Amino acid sequence: MAEAASGSADKSVQVKLVLLGEAAVGKSSVVLRFVANEFQANKEPTIGAAFLTQKCRLEDRVLRYEIWDTAGQERFHSLAPMYYRNAQAAVVVYDITKAASLEKAKTWVKELQRQANPNIVIALAGNKLDLVQPSPSASGGSAESEDEADDATATPGEEPSSGEAAESLRQVPREEAQAYAQEAGLLFFETSAKTGEGVVEVFTEIAKRIPIEHILASSRGGAGRPGAGSGRTDGAQGGVNLQENQAKGKDACNC
Amino acid sequence: MSHIPSRSRTASRSGTPTPSRSQTPSRFRAPVLRATNSVSSLHVQLSAQGHVPPVPDFRSESHIPSVFNNDTDDGILVPEAEADVDTTDGDVIGVRAGEVGDENSKKALRDQLRKTLSRKESFPAGTPTRRRRVANPSEDVHELRQELSFPQRQYFILTDAGKPVFASRVEDRDSDNLASIMGIMQAIISVFLDDGDKLRCVNAGKMRITFLLRSPLYYVCVSSWGEPESVTRTHLEYLHQQVLSVVTGIQLRKLFERRGNFDLGRLLTGAESLVYSLLDKIELDMAMITSSLRCLKLDASLRRKAASALIPAVKTKDLLYVILVAHGNIITLARPRRHSIHPSDLHILLNTIYSPSIVKSSASASWLPICLPKFNQSGFVNAFISFLSPEEHPTIMSLPPEIPFANDETAQSVPSTPKPEGVSLMSMPSLDLGLICVGGGSDFESLHSWADAIIQRLSDEGTVTSIRQSILAGAIEYSCSGLGIPGLRHFIYKSRSHVQITSPIFEDPYEDLHERRRLITLYQILHDNIHAKSGQDLPLKLQYIRTDREGVLGWITQPFEMYIAVSPRLPKSATIGAANAVARWVKKEEASLFLRDAPVF
Numbered sequence: 001m002a003e004a005a006s007g008s009a010d011k012s013v014q015v016k017l018v019l020l021g022e023a024a025v026g027k028s029s030v031v032l033r034f035v036a037n038e039f040q041a042n043k044e045p046t047i048g049a050a051f052l053t054q055k056c057r058l059e060d061r062v063l064r065y066e067i068w069d070t071a072g073q074e075r076f077h078s079l080a081p082m083y084y085r086n087a088q089a090a091v092v093v094y095d096i097t098k099a100a101s102l103e104k105a106k107t108w109v110k111e112l113q114r115q116a117n118p119n120i121v122i123a124l125a126g127n128k129l130d131l132v133q134p135s136p137s138a139s140g141g142s143a144e145s146e147d148e149a150d151d152a153t154a155t156p157g158e159e160p161s162s163g164e165a166a167e168s169l170r171q172v173p174r175e176e177a178q179a180y181a182q183e184a185g186l187l188f189f190e191t192s193a194k195t196g197e198g199v200v201e202v203f204t205e206i207a208k209r210i211p212i213e214h215i216l217a218s219s220r221g222g223a224g225r226p227g228a229g230s231g232r233t234d235g236a237q238g239g240v241n242l243q244e245n246q247a248k249g250k251d252a253c254n255c
Numbered sequence: 256m257s258h259i260p261s262r263s264r265t266a267s268r269s270g271t272p273t274p275s276r277s278q279t280p281s282r283f284r285a286p287v288l289r290a291t292n293s294v295s296s297l298h299v300q301l302s303a304q305g306h307v308p309p310v311p312d313f314r315s316e317s318h319i320p321s322v323f324n325n326d327t328d329d330g331i332l333v334p335e336a337e338a339d340v341d342t343t344d345g346d347v348i349g350v351r352a353g354e355v356g357d358e359n360s361k362k363a364l365r366d367q368l369r370k371t372l373s374r375k376e377s378f379p380a381g382t383p384t385r386r387r388r389v390a391n392p393s394e395d396v397h398e399l400r401q402e403l404s405f406p407q408r409q410y411f412i413l414t415d416a417g418k419p420v421f422a423s424r425v426e427d428r429d430s431d432n433l434a435s436i437m438g439i440m441q442a443i444i445s446v447f448l449d450d451g452d453k454l455r456c457v458n459a460g461k462m463r464i465t466f467l468l469r470s471p472l473y474y475v476c477v478s479s480w481g482e483p484e485s486v487t488r489t490h491l492e493y494l495h496q497q498v499l500s501v502v503t504g505i506q507l508r509k510l511f512e513r514r515g516n517f518d519l520g521r522l523l524t525g526a527e528s529l530v531y532s533l534l535d536k537i538e539l540d541m542a543m544i545t546s547s548l549r550c551l552k553l554d555a556s557l558r559r560k561a562a563s564a565l566i567p568a569v570k571t572k573d574l575l576y577v578i579l580v581a582h583g584n585i586i587t588l589a590r591p592r593r594h595s596i597h598p599s600d601l602h603i604l605l606n607t608i609y610s611p612s613i614v615k616s617s618a619s620a621s622w623l624p625i626c627l628p629k630f631n632q633s634g635f636v637n638a639f640i641s642f643l644s645p646e647e648h649p650t651i652m653s654l655p656p657e658i659p660f661a662n663d664e665t666a667q668s669v670p671s672t673p674k675p676e677g678v679s680l681m682s683m684p685s686l687d688l689g690l691i692c693v694g695g696g697s698d699f700e701s702l703h704s705w706a707d708a709i710i711q712r713l714s715d716e717g718t719v720t721s722i723r724q725s726i727l728a729g730a731i732e733y734s735c736s737g738l739g740i741p742g743l744r745h746f747i748y749k750s751r752s753h754v755q756i757t758s759p760i761f762e763d764p765y766e767d768l769h770e771r772r773r774l775i776t777l778y779q780i781l782h783d784n785i786h787a788k789s790g791q792d793l794p795l796k797l798q799y800i801r802t803d804r805e806g807v808l809g810w811i812t813q814p815f816e817m818y819i820a821v822s823p824r825l826p827k828s829a830t831i832g833a834a835n836a837v838a839r840w841v842k843k844e845e846a847s848l849f850l851r852d853a854p855v856f
Binding site (some may be wrong): 023033035036038043045047048051052053069073074075082160253 | 501502521522523524526528529607610612613615616617618619620621622624625638697699703725
């Protein structure tokens, strides 16, 4: 752990990750939350693809995510192979308030399983969880409180007013999506890019599943640090330390 | 109030063989003569000052039409043939629209329309004109003086089968009427196509509806601003270019060949913002109207230093352009030898990369396929775009110390602090500095590392800091008052050899959007008349228009064309003097105002 800061440059493991999913489900917002811990209401649609990086720590290992945030519009679909071809991980995002977006997600998963790297780690993320939660005040007084008045991405005019009304916006039951994810061998999460709920977990769990030693061996031709894999099982508490919500201002990790 | 324009128009059109010219009192010739005099004195002065530009023969300015073929073969930018918008649509003739759908009802509508249209032949407001003559151009000016509002222009895109693709106004888009409006437009257009003719515009009182036929798409603009037809036509042409940048010409044709009633609107989803920003921009952007470029005003040596960093170390055949931009304008660019760039391609590219989802993104790079229609209509090139985030160079800004370094490449070795919540990149001053690499290849990785190397070099050499300091110090702009020319309020100067324009910031009274729109419309009228873009018999050398609020002068010579706005009380002779003074000033400042040489590879 101690030497992580000094030698991060040569020790960091590069993990290529691609985000896929229908337009306006919140892919860019999920990434923005992960990379910058920000949320922007009414974000413009992504054009082409955006490339972002974020470092995070898993045990004594520094992972450097190289993230391709792709545009969801149909006309960009044919470009997707370029982004997932060498990816070690993929996050397929759908909108829990829009049933059709899960169907689109399923076709992405199929395409990935057929054409991407066979060892690719795929996570399914149902975004916009905030829209089906009873009360915005429950999400806590984060710095994003000024955004609470705004609606989430591309779903205008659907601000939930009460708990029941909110839950009725949900079109994809959690159980249904979870069952599908299990069957297809995917990691599964429900997230809110707006409140931040579940976002870091997506990347944390992916990090745990990534065959780091394999990447190290193939990309550098050198041996990885022994013993790194042993910590994976209990990495959940404190392994990946991306969020500074709890430790504000404290240099909790090297991101 | 009403006596002024016609007189001044007569004077300014003194080169035009019209009956009115023969009655032109000789005193109105005076400014023209004086202009010639002062221009030659400018010539002398320039030589005396030791400037070495190829000395243009000012006496040849009477042969204005010939200078359109100005020899700039190896220039950075392609000078647009002035008649471009009028000539390129030739291939549309003969395209039969309306084959899809209820043929009988369409035929009935068409027959009805044909009858109506021919019956109203003598009624000017309802008569679609193919070649509008500015027989009485002061009408425009008169309207401009009267018209105090500039209602939002409406733009429509429809397929040649009459299917809606785009409507600029939200209320139009939501309206149930849209489909029927589009149907009527399609029907009217097809009436003319059936006769082997093309509808250019319909004048209805103050309103003009301009049509641009680029099968399989039709573009329509509705405007009551009183601008020349060529202006709205240019708008529509840019709209077409922007659409092509998203779906190539070939793709477009194939889609519609396969299915005549293809829903293009759905395919363009997400690209609407590009169209909106384009329409927003073109409203006041004279660079777009004059088919030229505006580059960032910058110290010439700094520009040269930046340019030298852009040249690729190894010869890359896939690379097309490397462009450095800041503040929405081009600083410099590198291009393959003997390959000029078309200004409209640059406008489309800039409009695209300055879309909020790219310029305001927290991504370290964006990557998008884009079609540059004037370069190659049939395929995409790939654009790599990287905007340097301002916090990479905290030395020139008093940033709060907790501003993070987390995600940039150059700061990797710096022990970084976690990103505090609530600090947004958007709150930074507009110090955007972007590098764009356009290439045919799809190898992102190699472009990425190469672009990183350029950015690193720009940073190491202090170029980034210097450019940002220039921006912060306001050195990238200038005010008209700074020129110290009495009575001068604003100007636009186009260097014809560089295919670039320069103009000062808008100052009082043109800080007001309404006044600015009025002024730009006046400039556009001058531009239209000088180039005879709307079917005038002859182009003009010089035109002076006076309104209650200002006098405007348009003037074209071999090396430049110029549009100036002066106080309405300024005598014409002084106006000419001001124009000469502007020309002298621009000549003196040329190195910082224009991109004069850019590296080739």
